Every structure is written in C-alpha cells, then in structure tokens.
Amino acid sequence: MKDVLFLARTHVITAIRERITLFWFLVFPVFMLVLLALIFGQIGQEGEINLDVAWVNRDAGGSDPGGFTAAVETVFEQLGTPQASGQLPLFTLHRPDPGEDLDAFLEEQLTALRRGRWDAVVVLPSGFGEATYARITGTAEPGEGAPGVSVYMSETSVASEMAAEIIEQVLGEVDREILTRAGRFDPSLAVESETVWVGASDEETRYVDFLLPGIVLMGFFVNGLFGVPGAILFNRDRKVLRRYWVTPLSVPRYFAGFALGHLALCGLQFVLLYLLGRYGFGATISFARPGAALTLLLAAVTFMAFGFLIASLARTANAGMATANILNMPMMFLSGMFFPVGGLPAFLKAVVYANPVSYLVNGLRLSLGVESASFSPGLLIGVPLGWIALSVVVASRKLKWDVER
Amino acid sequence: MEDRVLLRVSELVKHYGDVRAVDGVSFEAHVASVFTLLGPNGAGKTTTLEILEGIREPDAGEIEVFGARLKRITRDVKQRMGVLLQDGGFEPYLKVREILRLFASFYENPVPLDEVLAQVALEDKAGAQVRALSGGQRQRLAVGAALINDPELIFLDEPTTGLDPQARRNMWSIVTGLKERGKTVLLTTHYMEEAEALSDLVCIMDHGVIIAEGSPRELTRAFGEETMIEFHAEGLSDAAAGELSACCKGFRVDGATVTLETKDLPTTMEALFAWSREQDVPLHNLIVRQPNLEDVFLSLTGRRLRE
Numbered sequence: 001m002k003d004v005l006f007l008a009r010t011h012v013i014t015a016i017r018e019r020i021t022l023f024w025f026l027v028f029p030v031f032m033l034v035l036l037a038l039i040f041g042q043i044g045q046e047g048e049i050n051l052d053v054a055w056v057n058r059d060a061g062g063s064d065p066g067g068f069t070a071a072v073e074t075v076f077e078q079l080g081t082p083q084a085s086g087q088l089p090l091f092t093l094h095r096p097d098p099g100e101d102l103d104a105f106l107e108e109q110l111t112a113l114r115r116g117r118w119d120a121v122v123v124l125p126s127g128f129g130e131a132t133y134a135r136i137t138g139t140a141e142p143g144e145g146a147p148g149v150s151v152y153m154s155e156t157s158v159a160s161e162m163a164a165e166i167i168e169q170v171l172g173e174v175d176r177e178i179l180t181r182a183g184r185f186d187p188s189l190a191v192e193s194e195t196v197w198v199g200a201s202d203e204e205t206r207y208v209d210f211l212l213p214g215i216v217l218m219g220f221f222v223n224g225l226f227g228v229p230g231a232i233l234f235n236r237d238r239k240v241l242r243r244y245w246v247t248p249l250s251v252p253r254y255f256a257g258f259a260l261g262h263l264a265l266c267g268l269q270f271v272l273l274y275l276l277g278r279y280g281f282g283a284t285i286s287f288a289r290p291g292a293a294l295t296l297l298l299a300a301v302t303f304m305a306f307g308f309l310i311a312s313l314a315r316t317a318n319a320g321m322a323t324a325n326i327l328n329m330p331m332m333f334l335s336g337m338f339f340p341v342g343g344l345p346a347f348l349k350a351v352v353y354a355n356p357v358s359y360l361v362n363g364l365r366l367s368l369g370v371e372s373a374s375f376s377p378g379l380l381i382g383v384p385l386g387w388i389a390l391s392v393v394v395a396s397r398k399l400k401w402d403v404e405r
Numbered sequence: 406m407e408d409r410v411l412l413r414v415s416e417l418v419k420h421y422g423d424v425r426a427v428d429g430v431s432f433e434a435h436v437a438s439v440f441t442l443l444g445p446n447g448a449g450k451t452t453t454l455e456i457l458e459g460i461r462e463p464d465a466g467e468i469e470v471f472g473a474r475l476k477r478i479t480r481d482v483k484q485r486m487g488v489l490l491q492d493g494g495f496e497p498y499l500k501v502r503e504i505l506r507l508f509a510s511f512y513e514n515p516v517p518l519d520e521v522l523a524q525v526a527l528e529d530k531a532g533a534q535v536r537a538l539s540g541g542q543r544q545r546l547a548v549g550a551a552l553i554n555d556p557e558l559i560f561l562d563e564p565t566t567g568l569d570p571q572a573r574r575n576m577w578s579i580v581t582g583l584k585e586r587g588k589t590v591l592l593t594t595h596y597m598e599e600a601e602a603l604s605d606l607v608c609i610m611d612h613g614v615i616i617a618e619g620s621p622r623e624l625t626r627a628f629g630e631e632t633m634i635e636f637h638a639e640g641l642s643d644a645a646a647g648e649l650s651a652c653c654k655g656f657r658v659d660g661a662t663v664t665l666e667t668k669d670l671p672t673t674m675e676a677l678f679a680w681s682r683e684q685d686v687p688l689h690n691l692i693v694r695q696p697n698l699e700d701v702f703l704s705l706t707g708r709r710l711r712e
Contacts, residue, residue, distance in 0.1 A: 006510040010499060017498035017534075235496070243493035243550070246458045247511040248483040402460065 003249055007257020011231065012264050024226055025265055029219035029273055033211070034280070050088040051163045053080075054109035054121040055095050058102055064129030066136060071177060072124055072149075075170050090166065094118065113154050120163035121152035136181055148192035164195060209285040212277040213292075213364045214337045219269050220300045221332060221357060225324045228262060228307025232399075233317035241401045251396075259304060266300040291367030299360040302384040305391035306356070312399035330355070336374070337361050356387040409436045410469075411558055411589045412457070417466035419452050426452040427463070428613035434558075435605070439580060439590045443600045443698060444610035445708070450593040451491055453610075454562050457591070458488045470558065484513055487556035489547050491563045491593075497536040501527055501546055504535065505553060512554035525549040525579065541572030548579055559583060561592045565599060577602060597698035609702055616705050625696045627704075633696055634665040634673065637689040645684040652676035659709065666696075 314320035459478030509515035
C-alpha cells in the first residue's frame with residue numbers, strides 16, 4: 001500500500017511544483033469562476049437583450065367585450081417585434097400552433113423553462129377579458145375578481161428574473177389602461193398576477209449558485225482530459241514510466257497511486273473553488289449532500305478514466321494533447337455546463353446524449369437542487385459508469401509504458 | 406569472482422520485424438563479478454539487457470536467474486534486481502530524497518536512504534530537484550534508485566555514456582565497490598577501456614551475436630606476443646603508407662592514426678624511425694602499448710567499436 005500512497009504523493013507534489021499543471025488545476029478554474037461570475041452575474045445591465053418567453057393565451061377566442069385580452073396580446077406581440085431594423089426583439093415569443101392542446105403545450109413550455117431553454121412562461125387565464133370588463137363596468141358580482149395572470153419563472157436563471165420584471169411592467173401598463181377606461185382609481189381593478197417559481201429549491205438561488213457546480217465540473221473535466229494524459233504521456237516520453245517498469249511496481253498499483261493523487265488534487269481544487277464561491281461571491285449552495293458528493297466523485301473518476309483512454313490511444317504526449325483539445329470543446333459545450341442544450345438540432349443532441357458530461361452536469365445540479373432532472377436516474381449514473389468501464393478496459397489493454405521503437 | 410552462477414542465458418532471440426536484434430545469445434554471469442557486454446551501437450546489448458530486466462519478452466531462449474528457470478522476468482525476481490537504464494528519466498520537479506523514497510516504497514526491504522545517498526555521494530544534493538542536477542549527478546541518482554533494494558544482481562546499461570571523465574571515474578569506483586560487496590554486475594558499454602578496467606568477463610557482441618568471450622586478458626592474449634605501436638600522421642600518402650609494410654608484420658591506417666603490430670619491438674622501432682626520416686613523416690604522439698579490446702574487435706570485425 002505504501003507504494004500507492006507514495007505515488008499519489010508524487011503526483012500531487014509534481015502537480016503543485018510544475019507551474020503549467022498548477023495553472024490548469026487551480027488558476028484556470030478560479031479564473032473562469034471569477035470571470036463568469038463577474039460578467040454573467042451582471043447580465044442585463046447593458047447590451048442587447050433577447051428573452052425567450054412562452055405565451056399561452058387561454059382566453060383567445062373567448063368573450064372579450066372590452067378588448068382587454070386583445071390589448072394584453074398586442075402588448076406581448078409588440079415585445080416580440082424588433083424595434084429597429086437589425087435589432088433583436090426584447091422577447092422571442094413561443095406560442096401554440098392553431099388547434100394545439102393548450103394543457104399539453106403549457107406542460108411542454110414548463111419543462112423547457114425548467115431545462116433553461118425558456119426564460120419565462122406567461123399564461124393569460126380563460127375568462128380574463130370578460131371578467132375585467134365586468135369589473136370596470138360594475139357588472140361583476142360582488143367579490144368576484146378577474147382571474148390572475150400566471151408568470152412562471154426559473155429560479156436558477158438571471159434572465160428569467162429579468163423577464164419577470166419586464167412582464168410586471170407590462171401588466172402595470174395594462175393596469176393603467178384599465179384604470180383609464182374605468183375613469184376612477186380603484187386598486188381592486190388591477191390585474192392580479194401570480195408568480196410561480198419553477199425549480200427544485202425553495203431557497204433564493206443566485207447565479208453563482210448555478211455557476212459554481214458547473215465550474216467545479218469544468219475543473220474536474222480539464223484535469224481529467226488534459227491533466228491525466230499529460231502526466232502519463234509526458235512521463236512516458238521522458239522515460240519515467242520505463243524506470244518504474246523495471247521495479248516490482250505493478251501496473252494496477254501505478255494506476256491506483258496515480259488515481260489517488262489525481263482525486264486528491266480534484267479535492268483540493270474543489271475546496272479552493274468552493275471557498276472562493278462562498279466568500280468571494282456569496283454563494284449559498286451547499287455541497288454537503290450525499291447525492292452531490294457522489295456525483296462529484298463520479299465526475300472526477302469519469303473524467304480521469306477518459307484521460308486514461310486518451311493516454312492509451314495516443315502515441316506521444318503531443319498527440320494526446322491534440323486529442324484532448326479536439327474533444328474538449330464539443331464535450332464541454334454540448335453538455336449544458338454553461339448554457340442550455342435543449343434547443344439544439346438533432347445531430348448535436350445525439351452528441352449531448354452520448355456525452356458523459358451532460359449526465360454529470362445535470363446530476364450535480366439536480367442533487368444540489370438548482371436544476372430539474374433531464375435524464376432518468378439510471379442514465380445519470382449509468383452513462384458515466386459505462387464510459388468509465390469502457391475507458392478502463394481500453395486503457396488497460398492499449399496503454400504502452402514505453403515509447404514505440 | 407565466485408564459481409556460483411547467478412544468471413545463465415541460453416539461446417536468447419529477439420526480432421524487431423525482420424531485424425534479428427538478438428540472435429541466439431548465451432552466457433553466464435557469476436556471483437561477485439562484473440560481466441560486460443561490449444559492442445558498438447546496435448550490436449544488441451541493450452535489447453539483451455532489456456529482456457533480462459523484464460522490459461521486453463524474448464521470442465525464444467531461456468533465462469536462469471537466482472536458480473530459477475524463467476521465460477520472462479517476474480516481480481519476485483525484480484525484488485532482487487537493480488536496474489540502471491540507458492535512457493530512463495525522473496520527474497524533474499521531485500527532489501533527490503523524494504525520488505529515492507518513492508523507489509524504496511516499491512521494494513519489500515529497502516536500504517536506509519542515507520546509506521544510498523552516501524553510496525552514490527549525493528548527500529549534499531538530497532534536497533535538490535532533479536532538474537537542478539548535472540548529468541553526472543543524475544546518473545548517480547539513477548544508480549542510487551537501482552541500489553535502493555540492495556540487489557544481488559545489478560544491470561548497468563551504458564552507465565558512463567555522455568559523462569565527463571571525472572564523472573566516469575566516479576561511476577567506475579561505484580561499480581568496483583559493488584563487486585567488492587559481493588554483487589553481480591551486468592554491464593553494457595561501447596568503451597573498451599571501461600570494459601577492460603571493470604570486467605571479470607567480457608562478451609563482445611556484434612549484429613546480435615556474441616563473437617568473442619573471455620576475460621579482457623584472455624581476449625587480448627589472442628594477439629599472442631605482439632606489441633602495438635601507435636602514432637598520428639596527418640595526410641599520409643598511399644605510397645608512404647605502402648612503405649610501412651617493410652617495418653613490421655601488420656599495420657593499419659585509421660584516419661590520422663597509424664597502428665603497427667610487432668613481435669620484435671627494437672627492430673620495428675628502428676625501421677619506423679628510418680621510414681620517418683625517408684618519407685619525411687613526423688611521428689606525432691608516438692606510443693607503445695599492449696593490444697586492447699578495441700584491437701580485438703577490430704581484428705574480428707574490421708570495424709572500430711565507436712563507428
């Protein structure tokens with residue numbers, strides 16, 4: 001056992017002393033956290049805004065004597081129209097097709113909101129126009145209020161908060177129109193709106209809480225994809241592995257020592273990122289949940305196994321780094337780590353489904369309560385385990401300890 | 406050197422594609438001796454050693470080591486072996502002591518680190534990172550890693566290649582010390598003076614086969630009573646060289662170096678001085694010496710060891 005521990009220690013010491021490794025292990029993920037938290041934590045303060053909003057008008061086709069339903073519809077219509085040539089509209093509106101079942105459509109839109117595809121879902125209730133008219137004209141039964149507008153928001157999205165604020169202003173405009181038509185100030189005439197938070201957590205979720213798990217996984221991902229083949233292949237090219245080979249050290253024990261050291265570095269990286277997120281950016285998210293801890297461990301092992309796979313197939317360190325670079329972008333960006341992937345075309349979705357990162361990202365956020373499940377529990381664990389098994393089998397057969405003659 | 410055989414190799418064969426790198430090599434190494442495989446680059450020395458170290462598997466042949474017959478080297482055997490690779494590396498950011506501690510963890514009964522550091526004279530560098538060491542210090546560290554388990558059988562593959570004369574002498578004293586402590590050393594080199602200085606037994610290899618075997622004295626004795634006369638003569642004409650045959654039984658011209666073989670030194674020297682005057686060829690760096698392993702290799706192959 002002491003050989004495994006000493007190998008692990010060697011791996012950690014080397015990584016800490018070697019500046020380039022230290023950069024990828026610690027500096028780069030910290031830099032990404034700071035950068036993304038500073039930039040996207042301030043989203044909406046400047047720049048062009050385009051929000052995806054699903055619009056469900058249950059009152060369409062119903063009695064609307066005062067034209068209030070039509071007025072609200074028109075306002076949303078305008079928000080979905082570019083104000084100038086070449087400019088994006090404030091809202092991209094997603095509506096049901098003519099004749100489509102509204103309940104099923106609403107359910108789909110709420111799922112899209114949970115998965116981060118949409119920023120808000122607005123539902124104008126059935127009977128809205130008639131009830132509003134009745135209250136203004138005083139023909140409503142005593143105590144009978146107009147049915148409220150429902151605004152569904154994702155609690156994990158800053159863009160969703162922004163969409164909700166805009167919708168609130170829109171409804172305020174509708175209120176003023178109603179009061180103008182009524183000719184009197186009567187707060188009871190105001191349109192009631194109900195905000196429904198969509199998400200697994202009841203706590204207030206900040207952007208950094210959403211970002212932090214993704215950054216932690218990104219750190220593990222970079223460590224696995226670049227750090228593991230880098231360390232193994234450069235040691236092979238430098239003939240370090242060859243020197244181990246002439247000792248009684250066995251291949252499984254070498255791997256065990258390497259893996260232990262690698263996981264220790266991942267742990268160190270996690271602690272650093274967590275402390276920075278918590279005390280630097282006020283993250284409130286807690287990783288002290290069995291599901292989160294297990295997902296983090298599964299992620300670290302999956303990415304490490306992927307690194308073993310690359311190391312086993314590459315002939316040189318440079319070839320290994322090139323392979324990692326080729327895999328890096330599609331694996332990271334087609335996973336939902338940084339942005340939603342629900343709206344991708346079918347051929348890219350196939351990559352998303354084959355990509356173990358997709359399951360680990362969703363699994364971690366699910367376990368932390370900042371995202372709902374996009375995959376079944378079996379897939380969340382099974383796909384990464386499948387990749388681990390495949391990688392270990394291939395690596396154990398293909399990994400060469402000496403440069404080829 | 407004891408009579409007991411520690412390592413016996415029989416009909417070892419290794420191919421790389423169509424190239425027969427090792428072609429039926431057989432030899433024995435005795436306890437408390439230095440056994441040397443001598444030959445030019447590409448002779449098959451390192452491949453032979455790599456098979457014995459467990460890095461490569463032979464295509465044919467048998468190995469008997471520590472009394473056990475093996476097709477390939479096992480981990481139990483490695484517990485009792487030490488290996489200095491020709492081109493093995495170390496993690497550049499690890500310190501000398503950390504590396505020795507790591508290698509010690511691979512063995513059941515390692516030697517105390519301070520003892521090994523003293524043995525390879527690296528006590529002062531124990532806290533230095535590998536990247537800060539000189540070539541000679543790195544090679545001594547590699548020897549230290551090979552000796553960390555107090556091995557009975559030690560493989561040293563080209564241990565002095567690339568070292569300066571002082572570092573080479575230091576390495577020689579380490580090898581001599583190992584033999585004095587009863588260790589068996591299997592050495593490869595293409596330096597004939599190294600083989601002569603250190604070896605009890607030498608196998609001369611060329612093109613994957615052993616072409617001569619014996620102690621350095623036995624091998625050079627094949628030249629009988631002959632004495633070698635050597636001098637430097639730049640731009641020697643063919644005609645002048647042809648006249649040299651009148652001086653002695655045999656001679657050869659290798660670049661600017663002229664070597665004569667003789668059984669009658671006084672007569673040959675007189676003839677040589679006469680030739681020098683007649684041909685107006687100065688005899689720079691003239692030396693008279695006994696035949697060496699370079700002469701043996703040259704006589705067997707027609708080539709020099711370092712060609």
